[in-house]
Amino acid sequence: MKDRYDVVIVGGAVIGSAVAYFLTANPDFKGSVLVVERDPTYLRAATSLSSSSIRTQFSNPVNVRISQFGSEFIRNFAETMQVGDDRPDLGFHPGGYLFLANTDEQERTLRENHAVQIGCGADVVLWERAELAQAFPHLNVDDIRLASYGRSGEGWFNNTGLMYGFRNKARELGAEFIKDEVVGIGREGDRVTSVTLASGATVSAGTIVNASGPRAALTARMAGLDIPVEPRKRTIFVFDCATTPEGTANVNAGRLPLMIDPSGVFCRPEGKFFLSGCPPIEDPAADWDDFEPRYDEFETIIWPALAERSPAFEAIKVVNQWAGHYDFNTLDHNLVVGRHPEVANFIFANGFSGHGLQQGPAAGRGVSELITYGSYRTLDLSEVGFERIVENRPFLERAVI
Ligand SMILES: Cc1cc2nc3c(=O)[nH]c(=O)nc-3n(C[C@H](O)[C@H](O)[C@H](O)COP(=O)(O)OP(=O)(O)OC[C@H]3O[C@@H](n4cnc5c(N)ncnc54)[C@H](O)[C@@H]3O)c2cc1C
Incomplete structure (x- = not known):
């Protein structure tokens, strides 16, 4: 040095x-x-x-x-970052985000946001209820007024x-x-x-x-x-699903999106499992060393919302969880x-x-x-x-x- x-x-x-x-x-x-x-x-x-x-x-x-x-x-x-023979492939999984709206206000927001996204050239579509049901038949869409889906340029890695x-x-x-x-x-x-x-x-x-x-x-x-900026705790839960939304146990649920339920609960495939989280009910600044997951969020917030959204999510079991700190700009x-x-x-x-x-x-x-x-x-x-x-x-x- x-x-x-x-x-x-x-x-x-x-x-x-x-x-x-x-x-x-x-x-x-x-x-x-x-x-x-x-x-x-x-x-x-x-x-x-x-x-x-x-x-x-x-x-x-x-x-x-x-x-x-x-x-x-x-x-x-992988190409840009190659060092010697090491090509760091990030395993980008191109699964779009699927935002669901079930109130007038949420619907208006999705439409306004969509206009901005399209203006920037993003590949995002709006779906009425019938189109949503056709794209993801496992979802209960009775209460949904509009969905917004990223066809490309979105995913996880x-x-x-x-x-x-x-x-x-x-x-x-x-x-x-x-x-x-x-x-x-x-x-x-x-x-x-x-x-x-x-x-x-x-x-x-x-x-x-x-x-x-x-x-x-x-x-x-x-x-x-x-x-x-302060640390705010967010807990992530990974769960196993007895029957995948596609109807077959333990297949790679590759086609499924990262769904944002109107409740704020989110869920996406993670290999053969699913990864999920939710906005916390109370959100104080976290202690620097407090990384204890908020275990109850799964039972009280995430599972009820997901089970309501899809029968496939009624029988699910947590296999892993962790908490991290958002770098939260207040x-x-x-x-x-x-x-x-x-x-x-x-x-x-x-x-x-x-x-x-x-x-x-x-x-x-x-x-x-x-x-x-x-x-x-x-x-x-x-x-x-x-x-x-x-x-x-x-x-x-x-x-x-
Ligand atoms: C549960 C969770 C889910 C998230 N999901 C997403 C997501 O899906 N998509 C997304 O884009 N983002 C997501 N984020 C946010 C994203 O992870 C963070 O915004 C991002 O990683 C911040 O990176 P960073 O390098 O600024 O901070 P950090 O990754 O926290 O790194 C800061 C580093 O600074 C070091 N440091 C701090 N102080 C000092 C010091 N005084 N001297 C030397 N070193 C120091 C720390 O040790 C640390 O390694 C998520 C975050 C969490 C917690």
């Missing part, structure tokens, strides 16, 4: 690794990159505990375009594969990754100058990037700044990517609130453009910049899960 780097990235999971990759892969960037990661097992990183899905069905064009780039990038990942792909390629291209914890940030007026590590070293930095996930606010505070539940208005060489890539895996490629590319060129060159991410936080001006996105 040297005593000075052009860019020091705090956190080396998907966001930190993506920033390191996009910087080092850009021939116009001539600098040095250090990524500091306190726990390279990544056991508790949001990246590792994610449900690893990507959708273009957002209500804001910026989010649609971020995921369109993510989807394209993930499809070509290997979460840690995405992170390690970025990380390994960035290392090959010259980024240094170290195991240590940033415990202090030096600041002189409108500039950050250095990071202090738990091991005792101090490293000077031209630019610092906050990629510390749910811990983003702790990192910001080291430089005397605030960002409204202002507007969306990413904050950009320079701090008062401290221009401190860049934030935080607050993804449940979408950070799919948004990793676009966020990494965007931050690398800010550092290399001083402005965005491809997708303009100014709307999700830090200014709106300071001005208390929420970014509007209605399709939050």
Whole structure:
């Protein structure tokens, strides 16, 4: 490790690794990159505990375009990220999201969101009840007024594969990754100058990037700044289904979508099982070390909603569960990517609130453009910049899960 780097990235999971990759892969960037990661097992990183899905069905064009780039990038990942003989295939499973609406308001929202998505070129269709019943005959659609389905560009993939792909390629291209914890940030007026590590070293930095996930606010505070991001617990349940919705036990339910029930309960195939979750009833900030699943959510919220939606989901059994922390932006539940208005060489890539895996490629590319060129060159991410936080001006996105 040297005593000075052009860019020091705090956190080396998907966001930190993506920033390191996009910087080092850009021939116009001539600098040095250090990524500091306190726990390279990544056991508790949001990246590792994610449900690893990507959708273009957002209500804001910026989010649609971020995921369109993510989807394209993930499809070509093995080729782009090849290191030696290792081609990190992310096993992208192209299952669309299926949003179901059963109230006037939900129907109106799906129609309005659809117009935005189509305007961005996303491959999303609206289905009336009869078309929905024909597409997925196992569903009980009696109460459904409208469905919205992503025909392509959506699905699920290997979460840690995405992170390690970025990380390994960035290392090959010259980024240094170290195991240590940033415990202090030096600041002189409108500039950050250095990071202090738990091991005792101090490293000077031209630019610092906050990629510390749910811990983003702790990192910001080291430089005397605030960002409204806190850890919020989400529990994922994997269940076995005696009879798959296709009618045959234990076949790969490949054709089934990632369904978002009107209740907010979601469910998608995961190999021969299904993966599910729900919005929590109460949602306080989680303790940093509290990763205890909320076991009761399955019995009280998820199972009743799924059994009501499909007879195939009446006999299901949990085979695994885990809890992770969303990097939750309490202002507007969306990413904050950009320079701090008062401290221009401190860049934030935080607050993804449940979408950070799919948004990793676009966020990494965007931050690398800010550092290399001083402005965005491809997708303009100014709307999700830090200014709106300071001005208390929420970014509007209605399709939050
Ligand atoms: C249950 C669950 C389901 C999800 N489902 C999806 C999904 O389907 N699709 C999707 O796109 N997104 C999803 N997400 C969100 C997504 O996983 C996150 O937004 C994304 O992984 C955030 O990546 P990150 O690198 O910013 O944070 P993290 O993965 O948490 O990584 C931050 C890293 O920073 C390190 N760090 C923190 N502080 C310091 C420090 N001071 N010094 C050094 N290192 C430090 C940490 O050790 C950690 O490794 C989900 C999240 C959860 C919890």
